[in-house]
Amino acid sequence: MIVCYAAGDGLGHLTRLRSVLHTLRLNGARAEGPVTVVTGSPFARDPRVADGWQVVETPPGAPPDEVIVDAFPAGLKGELTRFPSGTRVTHLARLLRWDAYAPRLPADPPRFDRTYVLEPLDPAHDAYLREVSREVSPLALTDPPSEPIDVDGWLVVHSGPAPETLELVAYAQDMASAERVGPPITLVSPHRPDGLPPGIAHLDVYPACTPGPNVERIITAAGFNAVRQYAPWRERHRMMPFPRSLDDQFARAARARREA
Known part of the structure; x- marks a missing residue:
């Protein structure tokens, strides 16, 4: 055992x-x-x-x-x-x-x-x-096989808590506005948070580590899994680190950006 x-x-x-x-x-x-x-x-x-x-x-x-x-x-x-x-x-x-x-x-x-x-x-x-x-x-990790998530536009992936999920969605919307683009945005999260803005699609999919060819951008926090799993698509990946009592998402995000 x-x-x-x-x-x-x-x-x-x-x-x-x-x-x-x-x-x-x-x-x-x-x-x-x-x-x-x-x-x-x-x-x-x-x-x-x-x-x-x-x-x-x-x-x-x-x-x-x-x-x-x-x-x-x-x-x-x-x-x-x-x-x-x-x-x-x-x-x-x-x-x-x-x-x-x-x-x-x-x-x-x-x-x-x-x-x-x-x-x-x-x-x-x-x-x-x-x-x-x-x-x-x-140890370099290999994930179990899974189906890709193929949606048009941008993908926001986060398991919560809800305030952070909404902050990531707002970050995606702010980026789109600054770049003067209007991509469809899909949130992948175990729960649809209250206050999700109109027009944002929601999917409860797990695992969510492989984007399909129609995903133009991926927005996540800077947890260990997100940074590692989306490394093959670093040019499409944007991270917003969050404070944690024991995890240093800011250091992880900075390292990933240096290595890009």
């Missing part, structure tokens, strides 16, 4: 976990067997997201064969400590605001057999993971 800790109430941790499990299986790495995901995210109730997983809010009692810890090396609040000897433990490392997270580390934090680095990290974060990991290596 594989137990995955995907802390957080959003969709991002679950989307990343789907991609990691798919990638490890493609690579022949140890990621076989039933998967139990420990999460409080309401998105885990969506079968499109969690198909094939057992979803729980507290860790199961039976000792797992393997543990995968996403993003936060000791859990969101520092609640994870060293796992029992004999349990294979893997960490999935993405960018954190390390100065904000480091004080949450417990006295006896988890040790990892392997840490997969999914994007560049803060130097202090990287140094810490090398202290608690037997092996640290990069």
Whole structure:
């Protein structure tokens, strides 16, 4: 049994976990067997997201064969400590605001057999993971196959919260006005937010990581999944980073722009 800790109430941790499990299986790495995901995210109730997983809010009692810890090396609040000897433990490392997270580390934090680095990290974060990991290596993710979203015009993609979704739509409208164009705009989001402006179409589609040929522009926040998944279409992708307590979307967006 594989137990995955995907802390957080959003969709991002679950989307990343789907991609990691798919990638490890493609690579022949140890990621076989039933998967139990420990999460409080309401998105885990969506079968499109969690198909094939057992979803729980507290860790199961039976000792797992393997543990995968996403993003936060000791859990969101520092609640994870060293796992029992004999349990294979893997960490999935993405960018954190390390100065904000480091004080949450417990006295006896988890040790990892392997840490997969999914994007560049803060130097202090990287140094810490090398202290608690037997092996640290990069991992380029491959998403499970999915149908493209092919709509005319511009695509705004965000899973919420609603005020941010509306802000992204307004950003798209402002860009269109500044460029003196009037493209159709489609919002892809799990929920149609109250106050969505007239004329904006809404689709509830998951996954939403492959634009079709008629999509002229993609507008998202600067979360890990959006920046990674839309990298092949960087010339069409526009990002608006949002403040997060532990994720640094501003640093991620700046890096993506430098590398474009």
